[in-house]
Amino acid sequence: MVFSSTIFLFAFFPLFLAVYFAMPWRAARNVALLVFSLVFYAWGEPVYVWLMVGSILMNWALALCISRAGLRSGPWRKLFLGLAVVANLAILGFWKYQGFLAQNINAVLGEEFLADLQLALPIGISFFTLQALTYIVDVYRGEVKVQKNPLYLGMYIAMFPQLVAGPIVRYSDIEYEIDHRRATLAGFAQGLRLFCVGLGKKVLLANTAGVLADSLLAQDAATIGFIGCFSGVAAYTFQIYFDFSGYSDMAIGMGKMMGFDYPRNFNYPYTARSATEFWRRWHMTLGGFFRDYVYIPLGGNRVSVPRFIVNTMIVWGLTGIWHGAAWNFVLWGLYWGILILLEKFFIMRLLDRLPGFVSHIWCAVLFFFGWLLFAVTGLSNVAEWTAALFGAYGWLGTSTLWELQSWSYVSLVPIFIVGSLPWAPYLRKKLEAWAEGDSHRSIVAAPAKGNSAVPPCQALCEGVVVAPGRARVLAAVNALVDVALVAVFVLSAMAIVSSSYNPFIYFQF
Amino acid sequence: MKARNILLSGVLCLLFCGPALIGLASWGGVALPSWLTAADAAYLSGGLTEADPAAHFSVEGFASGEFQEAAEDAVGNCVPLKATALLANAAVQRSAIEASNILFGWECYPTFYGSSIVKMPSEGRLLETAEKATDSVRDAIGRVRDGLDAFGKRHPDQRVFVYLGPDSMNVEGSPTAKLVSNALTYEGTENLFEEHDGAFEWIGGNVTFDEFTRGWNKVDHHWNILGAFQAYERMAGALGFGDDTLAPKDLVTYDDPPFRGTFARRGLETAYEDHILDYEFADFPKFSVTIDGAEGSMDSLVHHKNYEWGTWGPNAFTSRYAEYYHTDYGLITLVNEEADTDRNLLIVADSYSNCMERLLAAHYRTTYVLDPRHDRETLDEFLADHEGVSDIIFIMRSPNLLAQATEQALAPASAQG
Numbered sequence: 020m021v022f023s024s025t026i027f028l029f030a031f032f033p034l035f036l037a038v039y040f041a042m043p044w045r046a047a048r049n050v051a052l053l054v055f056s057l058v059f060y061a062w063g064e065p066v067y068v069w070l071m072v073g074s075i076l077m078n079w080a081l082a083l084c085i086s087r088a089g090l091r092s093g094p095w096r097k098l099f100l101g102l103a104v105v106a107n108l109a110i111l112g113f114w115k116y117q118g119f120l121a122q123n124i125n126a127v128l129g130e131e132f133l134a135d136l137q138l139a140l141p142i143g144i145s146f147f148t149l150q151a152l153t154y155i156v157d158v159y160r161g162e163v164k165v166q167k168n169p170l171y172l173g174m175y176i177a178m179f180p181q182l183v184a185g186p187i188v189r190y191s192d193i194e195y196e197i198d199h200r201r202a203t204l205a206g207f208a209q210g211l212r213l214f215c216v217g218l219g220k221k222v223l224l225a226n227t228a229g230v231l232a233d234s235l236l237a238q239d240a241a242t243i244g245f246i247g248c249f250s251g252v253a254a255y256t257f258q259i260y261f262d263f264s265g266y267s268d269m270a271i272g273m274g275k276m277m278g279f280d281y282p283r284n285f286n287y288p289y290t291a292r293s294a295t296e297f298w299r300r301w302h303m304t305l306g307g308f309f310r311d312y313v314y315i316p317l318g319g320n321r322v323s324v325p326r327f328i329v330n331t332m333i334v335w336g337l338t339g340i341w342h343g344a345a346w347n348f349v350l351w352g353l354y355w356g357i358l359i360l361l362e363k364f365f366i367m368r369l370l371d372r373l374p375g376f377v378s379h380i381w382c383a384v385l386f387f388f389g390w391l392l393f394a395v396t397g398l399s400n401v402a403e404w405t406a407a408l409f410g411a412y413g414w415l416g417t418s419t420l421w422e423l424q425s426w427s428y429v430s431l432v433p434i435f436i437v438g439s440l441p442w443a444p445y446l447r448k449k450l451e452a453w454a455e456g457d458s459h460r461s462i463v464a465a466p467a468k469g470n471s472a473v474p475p476c477q478a479l480c481e482g483v484v485v486a487p488g489r490a491r492v493l494a495a496v497n498a499l500v501d502v503a504l505v506a507v508f509v510l511s512a513m514a515i516v517s518s519s520y521n522p523f524i525y526f527q528f
Numbered sequence: 529m530k531a532r533n534i535l536l537s538g539v540l541c542l543l544f545c546g547p548a549l550i551g552l553a554s555w556g557g558v559a560l561p562s563w564l565t566a567a568d569a570a571y572l573s574g575g576l577t578e579a580d581p582a583a584h585f586s587v588e589g590f591a592s593g594e595f596q597e598a599a600e601d602a603v604g605n606c607v608p609l610k611a612t613a614l615l616a617n618a619a620v621q622r623s624a625i626e627a628s629n630i631l632f633g634w635e636c637y638p639t640f641y642g643s644s645i646v647k648m649p650s651e652g653r654l655l656e657t658a659e660k661a662t663d664s665v666r667d668a669i670g671r672v673r674d675g676l677d678a679f680g681k682r683h684p685d686q687r688v689f690v691y692l693g694p695d696s697m698n699v700e701g702s703p704t705a706k707l708v709s710n711a712l713t714y715e716g717t718e719n720l721f722e723e724h725d726g727a728f729e730w731i732g733g734n735v736t737f738d739e740f741t742r743g744w745n746k747v748d749h750h751w752n753i754l755g756a757f758q759a760y761e762r763m764a765g766a767l768g769f770g771d772d773t774l775a776p777k778d779l780v781t782y783d784d785p786p787f788r789g790t791f792a793r794r795g796l797e798t799a800y801e802d803h804i805l806d807y808e809f810a811d812f813p814k815f816s817v818t819i820d821g822a823e824g825s826m827d828s829l830v831h832h833k834n835y836e837w838g839t840w841g842p843n844a845f846t847s848r849y850a851e852y853y854h855t856d857y858g859l860i861t862l863v864n865e866e867a868d869t870d871r872n873l874l875i876v877a878d879s880y881s882n883c884m885e886r887l888l889a890a891h892y893r894t895t896y897v898l899d900p901r902h903d904r905e906t907l908d909e910f911l912a913d914h915e916g917v918s919d920i921i922f923i924m925r926s927p928n929l930l931a932q933a934t935e936q937a938l939a940p941a942s943a944q945g
Contacts, residue, residue, distance in 0.1 A: 026596075204537070510617075
């Protein structure tokens with residue numbers, strides 16, 4: 020089940036909200052959330068729900084063992100931690116990488132040494148495994164209290180808003196909220212607004228860009244030439260951003276409706292001026308996971324230069340392979356690792372001295388080739404597409420301009436670009452400054468947590484002392500924003516009803 | 529702020545619950561107008577699927593996915609204003625495409641993103657994007673051509689004719705053929721078919737684009753009676769009745785109901801519409817009619833009386849072509865009670881023949897109209913069961929002539945599993 024489907028929007032979600040808010044106690048709401056999450060997961064893959072339940076019980080039991088095994092340095096604690104980490108990675112490794120491993124080992128040995136079991140990838144396994152790992156490690160580190168109630172831990176691991184495509188919520192993010200969250204009308208409405216924004220990004224922008232991206236990425240570079248390859252990757256660049264950040268917005272919004280404050284996952288990544296900055300803005304919860312649970316334990320940057328380079332490449336290799344069991348994902352991860360190292364040692368000083376537009380162009384080129392590695396499967400295809408982008412097959416390959424259909428998206432390019440830029444927080448700050456009567460107030464960067472991703476629809480002028488005479492204008496702006504959001508919801512619902520094209524790219528991970 | 533939050537939450541929750549409200553109203557027996565429910569969209573989205581989630585509500589039903597499928601269908605069937613949603617969504621996308629086209633000035637453009645139906649404002653019509661002459665298409669043409677040759681050789685006592693009905697994809701001067709590389713044109717198809725061994729006769733059916741605009745519907749893939757009659761005259765000439773063709777007395781135009789055919793449905797575009805045209809003839813023979821083994825009448829094949837009485841389907845996207853003439857059947861038999869010949873005709877056809885089989889039937893004693901998509905027996909088997917067939921004519925458009933069903937119909941009886 021995906022959020023942008025009729026069954027979710029018009030049956031599952033309203034039914035969940037009705038049951039959830041009918042429960043008088045938080046404990047009952049937690050159980051309702053767990054039950055609905057398991058149904059949500061089982062909807063598409065009834066068999067794998069048992070894998071999920073097994074993972075919950077295993078992590079619950081091992082975390083209890085860790086917490087009861089004495090001092091932090093005790094060998095039993097380490098043993099249970101090791102067991103939990105190995106078990107979680109084994110689950111992920113078996114279901115996600117068995118086929119990849121078998122194919123490569125067999126290719127090296129030249130014989131069928133290991134059978135490719137061709138297992139279907141359980142949806143969201145990459146996300147819920149990492150979440151379970153953060154819980155286990157944080158219990159070991161003493162950063163969170165062990166959760167004694169398996170139903171509550173199950174609710175955390177299986178929580179449907181962020182189960183299948185993130186954001187990766189650490190247990191510490193919601194530990195307090197499991198027992199003490201407050202669902203308020205304001206929070207509910209804020210969550211709904213963010214849900215509408217995410218739904219619009221996904222359905223109206225990502226899916227539309229996806230029609231072009233899928234059509235062109237399925238063809239040979241020689242058939243579609245430079246224009247086809249360029250517009251295919253460009254469309255994918257927008258598709259993946261709107262798709263993934265839209266999903267995250269919907270997830271954060273649904274959490275907000277229930278009183279949870281999930282971490283922010285995107286902060287306008289296409290405004291970055293370097294590869295390093297891009298990864299501080301793109302899939303922030305994944306970057307945070309690898310930083311805190313892999314990079315820093317490896318020694319971080321407080322090591323020799325060669326070790327630092329090795330640590331960095333390990334992290335980026337893992338980031339790549341986490342996205343998918345294929346060499347192009349590994350290559351994609353290493354590509355970013357190498358770029359980040361190059362920036363750290365050579366390019367960053369130069370970028371800092373160059374005009375802003377030059378560094379933006381630098382980054383646009385990086386995104387472009389990064390997504391080329393990500394989207395085009397097979398290394399030989401990547402080579403062909405790269406050649407096409409350098410003109411090997413002419414402007415159009417063997418196609419006509421008309422049939423490439425890139426031309427029909429020209430009017431949408433400004434919308435895609437504007438949708439990727441932080442105009443909403445900018446306008447919000449401007450409006451708040453105006454409302455306070457302070458036209459010189461500086462525009463501060465949006466904070467990194469939860470609802471800061473929301474455009475002016477949300478926290479607009481909440482807590483601001485409005486200057487006399489300006490309240491009516493603000494009320495009118497607020498009302499217009501809400502009308503626009505309802506329109507976005509209606510347009511999105513129309514598109515969902517119409518369209519059979521509705522993939523979530525990050526489901527495959 | 530509180531009132532704003534209450535209002536927004538209320539409106540959105542109401543929208544979330546729309547299908548549930550429609551479902552409850554239907555369950556409670558409340559008669560809702562078809563535009564408010566998903567009923568009007570039945571023709572646009574391929575019909576309403578029968579859904580009974582309760583019947584699959586069990587562990588087995590859930591494990592097999594049948595419950596989920598039924599529940600999703602049930603929700604889809606309850607979406608309010610579904611037809612409006614489908615058309616409005618396409619209109620939004622089309623406006624973006626039209627805005628882009630200001631820069632390029634293409635004569636035709638897709639009716640929505642990903643649509644194979646294109647809009648041609650200068651002619652006020654919708655067209656299908658031309659098919660490409662890929663290797664697999666050429667192979668299919670080769671297989672059907674060889675199948676026709678082999679069939680003709682197995683039946684030397686019968687004359688075999690093929691009439692490929694042009695369509696918007698392949699007609700001479702097709703605007704979409706110019707926009708696509710390596711388009712499969714009528715002429716290209718004809719050239720490949722003409723490389724045959726002489727066991728069948730190819731009747732050239734190509735028309736100019738001007739003739740096409742007059743003889744084909746604007747928003748449906750079928751020809752109208754003008755295009756069909758032009759084809760009939762060519763067929764009659766090839767069959768040897770060129771001096772004895774029927775002469776229409778009058779052209780009848782039914783202004784109502786408006787006809788929004790396959791292109792309008794698939795393209796989700798309502799800007800243009802067609803009207804049913806038909807010819808009246810002075811001395812048209814009387815036929816006894818059998819349809820799929822049941823007794824019928826000419827009124828079952830041409831429903832002109834219904835249209836004269838103002839009786840037609842309420843859905844705006846009903847196929848008026850099928851409604852006025854007839855829907856597709858496996859086998860129709862027309863016996864010309866006034867015929868002065870003993871010759872019998874077998875028409876192997878798709879829906880292109882629905883408006884014109886009676887014209888050819890006027891020249892024969894018995895005419896069989898067999899649609900391979902709906903009748904699975906091979907032509908060898910059919911001829912073995914129906915003696916006296918002197919002429920066999922294939923009347924189809926390209927997608928159906930090259931379809932597997934046609935290949936199977938042409939296969940020798942022994943090749944059928």
